[in-house]
Amino acid sequence: MILNYMEEIASRYLEKALKDPRYASICKCDYCKEDIMAMSLNNLTPFYVTTKRGEVYAEYSSYEVQHQAEIIKEVIRAIEFVSVHPNH
Numbered sequence: 001m002i003l004n005y006m007e008e009i010a011s012r013y014l015e016k017a018l019k020d021p022r023y024a025s026i027c028k029c030d031y032c033k034e035d036i037m038a039m040s041l042n043n044l045t046p047f048y049v050t051t052k053r054g055e056v057y058a059e060y061s062s063y064e065v066q067h068q069a070e071i072i073k074e075v076i077r078a079i080e081f082v083s084v085h086p087n088h
């Protein structure tokens, strides 16, 4: 099975960021979350990995640490854009 590990990481950071009190008042419906994810992923380099179901991604944790700052920056940028331009 092939997946974009960047998507996994970005989605995790997105959920975390949306719990931040700074974003307490923004819309968190599925449309907005998908728009935020799409926008973040368009600005981040995909990182495709092969995996068996349920496998732990321990071997990629250094990749995540290395790119953390960049991923957080893009997720926050997308949250701020979508929250002022919601698609509904």
Ligand SMILES: [Zn+2]
Residues within 6 Å of the ligand: 027, 028, 029, 030, 031, 032, 033, 086, 088
């Ligand atoms: Zn919404």
